[in-house]
Amino acid sequence: MWHMYLPIAGNSVNILTIFGLGGAVGLLSGIFGVGGGFLMTPLLIMFGIPATVAAASDSNQIVGASTSGTLAHWRLGNVDFKMGWLLLIGGVVGGTLGVQVIKILRAMGNADFLITVTYVLMLGGVGSYMFLEALQSLKKKEAPAVVTTAAPKKESTYARLLKKMPMQTKFVKSGIEISLLLPLILGTLVGVLAAIMGVGGGFIMVPVMVYLLRMPMHVVVGTSLFQILFTCVNVTIMQSWSNHTVDFVLALLLLLGSTIGAQIGTTLSKKLKGDQLKILLASLVLIVCVKMMADLLLTPDILLSYKGGH
Amino acid sequence: MSQKIVITLFFLFATLVCLPPALRAEQPVTLNLDPTSISISAFYNGTDVKVSGEAPADAELLIRLTGTRHDVTLKKKGKVGGLLWMNIGEVTFENVPSVYLLYTSKALGEMATAENSNKWDSMGLGFDAIKQDMKVVPTTNDKEVVFKEFMKLKKHEELYKLNPDAVQFANANGAMKSYTATIHVPPKLKAGDYQVDVIAVSGNTIIEGSSQQLTLTQIGFPAFLSSMAFGRSLVYGIMSVVIAIFAGLGTSMIFRSKGGAH
Numbered sequence: 423m424w425h426m427y428l429p430i431a432g433n434s435v436n437i438l439t440i441f442g443l444g445g446a447v448g449l450l451s452g453i454f455g456v457g458g459g460f461l462m463t464p465l466l467i468m469f470g471i472p473a474t475v476a477a478a479s480d481s482n483q484i485v486g487a488s489t490s491g492t493l494a495h496w497r498l499g500n501v502d503f504k505m506g507w508l509l510l511i512g513g514v515v516g517g518t519l520g521v522q523v524i525k526i527l528r529a530m531g532n533a534d535f536l537i538t539v540t541y542v543l544m545l546g547g548v549g550s551y552m553f554l555e556a557l558q559s560l561k562k563k564e565a566p567a568v569v570t571t572a573a574p575k576k577e578s579t580y581a582r583l584l585k586k587m588p589m590q591t592k593f594v595k596s597g598i599e600i601s602l603l604l605p606l607i608l609g610t611l612v613g614v615l616a617a618i619m620g621v622g623g624g625f626i627m628v629p630v631m632v633y634l635l636r637m638p639m640h641v642v643v644g645t646s647l648f649q650i651l652f653t654c655v656n657v658t659i660m661q662s663w664s665n666h667t668v669d670f671v672l673a674l675l676l677l678l679g680s681t682i683g684a685q686i687g688t689t690l691s692k693k694l695k696g697d698q699l700k701i702l703l704a705s706l707v708l709i710v711c712v713k714m715m716a717d718l719l720l721t722p723d724i725l726l727s728y729k730g731g732h
Numbered sequence: 733m734s735q736k737i738v739i740t741l742f743f744l745f746a747t748l749v750c751l752p753p754a755l756r757a758e759q760p761v762t763l764n765l766d767p768t769s770i771s772i773s774a775f776y777n778g779t780d781v782k783v784s785g786e787a788p789a790d791a792e793l794l795i796r797l798t799g800t801r802h803d804v805t806l807k808k809k810g811k812v813g814g815l816l817w818m819n820i821g822e823v824t825f826e827n828v829p830s831v832y833l834l835y836t837s838k839a840l841g842e843m844a845t846a847e848n849s850n851k852w853d854s855m856g857l858g859f860d861a862i863k864q865d866m867k868v869v870p871t872t873n874d875k876e877v878v879f880k881e882f883m884k885l886k887k888h889e890e891l892y893k894l895n896p897d898a899v900q901f902a903n904a905n906g907a908m909k910s911y912t913a914t915i916h917v918p919p920k921l922k923a924g925d926y927q928v929d930v931i932a933v934s935g936n937t938i939i940e941g942s943s944q945q946l947t948l949t950q951i952g953f954p955a956f957l958s959s960m961a962f963g964r965s966l967v968y969g970i971m972s973v974v975i976a977i978f979a980g981l982g983t984s985m986i987f988r989s990k991g992g993a994h
Contacts, residue, residue, distance in 0.1 A: 425777035427919065429954035430961055434777040434919035470889070470920060482972050489980025494987070534819055535812050655973050662969030666961050670972045671774075671954075677976055681983035718816045724888065725881045726806040726823070 430669035431475045437675060439469070444679025448487045451680065452494065452687020453694075454703045455646035456624035457484045457654065460710055462676075471672065473728055478661035479672040481654040486677030488651040491684035495644030498692060502595035502641050506648040508602065509609035509631075513623070513653060516613020524618050541619050542714050548629045549707035555633075556700035596637040596645075608634055624650055625707060632700065639696030647684075760908070761787045761941030763795075763930045769947040770917060772954055778919040781946065783835075783928065784912045791932035791939070792837045793899045794857060795913050797946065799830030799926050801865075806885070808878070823878055826867040831921055832892045834858070835913045837899035847936035855938060857931065859883060859892065890918045923948045 427434045443465060447458035459480050466476035495501050527533035587601030608630050616623030624646055631642040662668040691699065762785035770779055783795055803826045810820035834857075836843070844852050853861070868875050886892035899913045915928070926948070930941035950958055960968040 425775060425919075427772055427774060427776040427954050429772075429950060429958045432920065432922045482976055485973050486976035486980040486983075489977045490983045491980075493981070493984040497988070535816070538818060539816075655977075658973050658976075659966070659969035662961065662972060663965045666965055668961065668969060668972055670957055670961075670968070670975075673972060673976065674979075677979050681980050682987075684980075685983060685987040718818065720817070722809050722817055724884045725809045726878070726885050727809070727819075729805065729807055729822075 426671055426675065428471070428475075428669045428672045430667065431471045431479070431672055433470045435469055435471075435672070435675070440672065440675040441679040444483060444487075444676035445683040446679075447676075448490070448680025448683025449687040449690070450683075450706070451484070451487045451647065451650075452491045452684040452689075453643070453691045454624075454687075454699065454706070455491075455628055455643035455650075456703075457481075457488070457650050458624075459484070460625065466672075471669075472667075474665065474667045475669050475672070478658065478665065478667035479669045479676070481657040481661065482668050482670070482673035483676035483680055484650060484654040485658060486673075487680035487684045488647045488654065490681040491647040491688055492644065492651055494685050494688035495640075495647060495691075498640075498644070498688070499595065500640045500644030501648050502593055502637065502645045503648065504591075505593050505596055505605055505631075505635070505637070506645045508605035509612075509627070509645075510649050510652050512606040512609020512611075513613040513616075513649065514656075516610035516615075517617045517653075518613075519610070520614040520617025523614060527618070537619055538714075538718065542711060542718070544615075545625070545707055545711035545714065548626070549704050549711055552629055552632070552700050553704035553708065556697040556704060560695075560697045560701070593637075596635070596641050598636055600635065605635060623653070625710075628703065639699050640691070643691055643699070761785065761791070761793070761930050761932045761939060763928065763942040763944050765928055765944045765946060768944060769949065772923060772948060772950045774953040776919065776954070778921075779917050781915040781917055781928075782912065783915060783930070784910065785930060785942075786908045786910050787901075787930070787932050787941070788934055788939075789904045789907055789909045791934040792843050793911055793913075794837075794840075794843070794929075794931040794933065795835040795899060795915070796857075796929045796931065797831060797833040797915055797917075797926055798929075799832075799921075799924065801827045801829050804828060806882070808873075823873055824869040825878075825882055826869060828862060828866045828882075830891070830924075831926065832859070832862060832886075833895070833915060834893070835895045835898040835915060837897070837901070837911070839896040840894065843933045845936060848933065848938055851938045855931065855940065859894070862892075889920055891920060917946075917948075921948060923950045 424437050425434045426437050443462070447462050450456060450458050450461070457480075459477065462480045462483075463473070463476045466480065467473050471479075492501060524533070527536065584600055584604065587603060589602040590599055591602045592599045612623050612626050612630055615626055627649065628642055628646050631637045631646065632639060637645070658668055694702070764784050766782040766784070770781070787793055803824055805822050805824045807819045808821050808823045809817050812818045812820065834840075840858050844858070852858075853864070855861075863875075863879050866879070868878055883892060899911055901909050901911050903910045924947075926946045927943055928946050929943040932939040932941055949955075957968075960971075
């Protein structure tokens with residue numbers, strides 16, 4: 423009785439294992455504002471779920487977890503809706519563009535190699551930068567107490583460029599004043615990258631919001647979740663409509679755990695300082711980077727796999 | 733005229749009545765499945781099928797569960813730049829069974845002999861038979877190498893498996909004995925029709941026994957979801973999203989009321 427049959431995946435799973443898995447990944451969503459697909463999809467494949475069904479059902483699950491997480495963060499005043507909408511619009515445009523870009527890349531051949539290497543390098547670069555930056559900033563201010571990240575010390579070229587852009591707007595929740603165009607452009611870029619790499623984009627979006635939009639870390643987490651919610655609603659409906667790969671039983675078992683995990687994660691997130699959050703997320707990014715490198719370098723057990731995975 | 737037809741029909745009928753015993757004499761191996769149909773319900777986690785029947789007293793048995801043959805296209809990994817393992821293309825295995833479970837009374841190697849090898853090969857017994865019947869596309873692939881990897885993948889999924897010493901015998905009286913075996917149907921076996929055969933090997937002769945169909949059907953909740961997912965995919969997608977959102981809202985409300993109480 424502890425097993426449930428997944429009609430679309432065509433396999434059965436242990437209820438408690440999947441519930442626990444959902445809880446753990448939901449926790450990460452609540453803390454860091456990432457969807458967690460990078461962890462969930464390979465684990466589900468390990469439990470015998472076809473790759474396409476694992477990815478699609480996971481996005482269905484993230485809809486629940488990010489609803490739960492967004493609400494929890496919104497109550498803490500951590501969601502910048504204005505910023506979220508702009509990034510989202512950019513993301514949709516970028517996603518559409520990215521799908522076309524990947525067609526061109528594939529036609530050119532060797533696309534998978536380029537994409538994988540870029541992905542690993544980007545994870546490594548972003549992870550290391552974030553880790554070192556947050557570590558330095560933690561050392562500098564021994565008792566920061568403030569939730570916001572350190573304000574830029576001196577006007578960099580980037581900061582001057584930001585001020586010159588047209589359509590400057592105040593983002594109250596984030597406490598910044600930047601051009602309306604910037605989140606649109608960055609959202610588009612992240613959307614393109616996410617579509618090409620076949621990932622949700624939370625991993626790229628969080629550092630972009632922290633370093634390029636200069637939003638406070640806690641607002642980043644809440645706003646990122648808000649945005650992921652809409653992205654995953656879109657992905658879930660598209661996947662069920664055109665590929666029939668969403669297994670609702672699997673998604674339901676996962677989200678029973680993940681909605682709870684997201685709530686607990688948000689509470690934990692509140693207790694941590696911005697820099698501590700950054701270091702933890704950076705470590706997670708680096709672990710994933712190392713894991714991907716190991717996969718690339720070590721001889722796989724089986725040299726064949728089903729289509730549809732990353 | 734009409735009398736002639738009646739007489740012809742009578743003889744035809746008589747021949748038909750006489751036929752079954754004659755066939756039975758050539759196929760002394762019987763096969764019963766319990767159950768012959770499996771219902772996949774909400775809490776299904778694979779099941780056991782009991783196989784029983786009678787066989788010649790001196791025979792060893794092979795019980796085989798196979799699925800329909802189809803083509804499978806897989807991604808192939810290889811080294812790029814002599815360093816990185818990546819997907820380097822696709823390879824298609826044509827005419828391979830979706831499942832191949834073999835339960836034998838003895839190890840296959842002990843049953844296959846030089847004398848019965850021709851019949852053995854023509855009947856397609858064991859994994860070698862799968863290799864013979866399949867075609868690898870593109871043909872530039874080393875068939876031996878990719879077949880080995882294909883078997884690894886299928887064995888990992890528990891869809892191809894050899895089970896030696898898995899047939900038990902009892903009640904040997906005279907020329908016949910009874911046998912039993914248990915087929916473990918893995919949860920990964922999808923709804924559909926499968927064939928179970930029994931084959932007897934006595935010395936150098938191989939006798940094709942009976943076959944039975946095993947049917948797996950989704951019922952209840954899984955059947956409902958499958959028909960929704962494939963028949964009304966847009967409604968199914970929207971429904972999945974709406975339920976997920978409500979689950980998120982619900983959990984959030986429970987946690988807020990808990991937080992308020994503290």
